[in-house]
Amino acid sequence: MDEPEPTTVSMAPPANAPETGGVHASSLVAQPPAPRMLPNGDLSRRARRRGDAIFRMLAQGSGALLLVIMAAIAVFLVLQAIPALKADTTSFLTTLGWAPDATPSSFGIASLAFGSVLTSLLALLISVPVAVGVALATSHYAPRWLARPLAYVVDLLAAVPSVVFGLWGLMYLVPIIIGPSSFLNHYLGFIPLFASNGTYGKSIFAASVVLAVMAIPIVAAISREVFIRTPQDQIEAAWAIGATKWEVIRTAVLPYGRSGVISGTVLGFGRAVGETIAVALVLSANYEISFHILEPGGNTIAANIANRYGEAAAVGRGALIASGLVLFIITLVVNFGARAIVGRSGRGGAS
């Protein structure tokens, strides 16, 4: 707020302010918007009522439109999916594989949903700690001249198209991730997660790293906004009882920003689970459920749609739309879950 907030006492404008053609320049600057200052003006009350009604209609209309769009999407998905689901000769929920256009038609969501959730969770595991660090650095550690450019760069990272991340992953990350992958396998291979058949590269691990890079700016930006808003009195209170910088962050900033970090994480999950082209480029795409994250393989719902849509026949398209419906449901469940967590945590500031 750069404009000085006018004080009501000193500046009572003329009653017919909106109608006056030539107002003195200085009074025009000082004048607040007229309707706010005319609680008793008959004419302006009517104008205000009309404005109120129009604005209420616009706002409510937008809200209703959103609900209609959501419902339309759900109806579209269900209608398109039903014929394909009827044609499926095996269980849609448990089948591993995707051959909807074969005779007999057989396809299942199991491996795809598993891959979507696994890659996104791994991506969050990598990105959230980094993103919270970035947010704290820009909100509390970096000097002011550095904090603003840094925050700007983080926001810029969020605007990079995902296909660029995908190409980066495919051309650069996949070849070099073979090194760390075989290292992990060599020393931690006894953990099933890091087991491998000896090939590395286009793996769930690589896809998760790409998704993590994409999720970092979102989580960081939202966390930063909340951290900045930590009440100054709480921070000063912590200083006053002799807390160190780290203790101030731990006792005042982090608890206050908790709900913001969770919101950011949910949005990051949304971006990761819905990411299509970057994952389609990086993942090797098979239809198995395997926790061997270093091996080539894995697939996600979104990547499968991108890979299969072009050559799909009628049943194949319906099957892909059915998988889209599952993705829609997963996102809804995660969103509601996160809301419940934020609601229960009670304390906490923004968003």
Added chain:
Amino acid sequence: MKLPRHRAVLGLLAGSGLLITACGSDTGGGVGSPSTNPGGAVAITCSSGSLTAAGSTAQQNAVAQWIKDYLNKCSAANINYGGGGSGQGVQQFTDGKIDFAGSDFPLAAGTEQQAADARCKTGPAVNIPMVGGPIAIGYNVPGVTKALNLSSSNLAKIFSGKITNWNDAAIAQDNPGTQLPSLGIQTFHRSDGSGTTYNFTNYLSNDAKADWAVGTNKNWAAPGGQGAKGSQGVAQGVKSTPGGIGYFELSFATQSQIPYAAVGNAEGKFVPLTQANAVNFLSKANVPGTGGDLKLQFDYATTDATAYPNLLVTYEIVCSKGNAPDKLPLLKNFLGYAASPAGQQELTGQGSIPLPDNLQNQVRQAVGSLG
């Protein structure tokens, strides 16, 4: 033109990275200019109006070149070809949204054919082959300079994970005099549905029945290996992975300077991939259809050692009768140009191959009788 070509040859001989770059840009930009084609500049007959088509991405470059040639001559016409994949093309054709579809597969008998026929109302929808595309088996085996010989049975075993090392006795036996390193084989296949996969697996199912269990499919179905999106992705994977092997259209092999194998035919003879060998294989194809339908059946059983058996053909799917009167002249003239010697000549140098003469004649006849 002369200088880069010359340098490209040098690049091939010397295998030098710097010169390769020069070649790569040459293949993209310098594709046969129409004026130098034998018999060019006579084939185009103009009509006005507009055509919309979509489908196969395998023939997208070829169709784009034909459109460019056609519109250069005939400014009153308007032709659009959107990619999107064969499945989408056929769907849009069946829905009546486009005038013809490009497809890597002929219409499947049954519901797909019936739905397309219903769209055409007065005549069946027919498949007209237009572009041939040889599929290269590219590999990355450091130290091997001579082109490898890979039999169909060895290819089947490699791509289903039964042969896992380049120094396997079965490979060595077919390549006397070549020192094969002890190096793990990393296979790459398409992760998206594709006509390339369909035709490669069709070759394996026919010429290596005993070793190829998963049949013919446009989606990769064999276990193991790494998937990559698009032929570009497969070529990139092979190029960057020592021990890698994959299948992609010839143009990707030449652009990325990936060496490719001579593949075994039904009799076990090794056929190097050249345009002549690929066209020769196409000329042996059967045409079982009637009424202008030119769906091809490849003769995988051929024992001719100059017929390269691993290739795909893209079709234009059109209504044999019942085309809108305002579209018909342009449809016939445009497809007629594509099938003409000048149009087919445009295909060389793009990694595609022209149809053999016998087939070109049949295609021109079929296009001429559209109604």
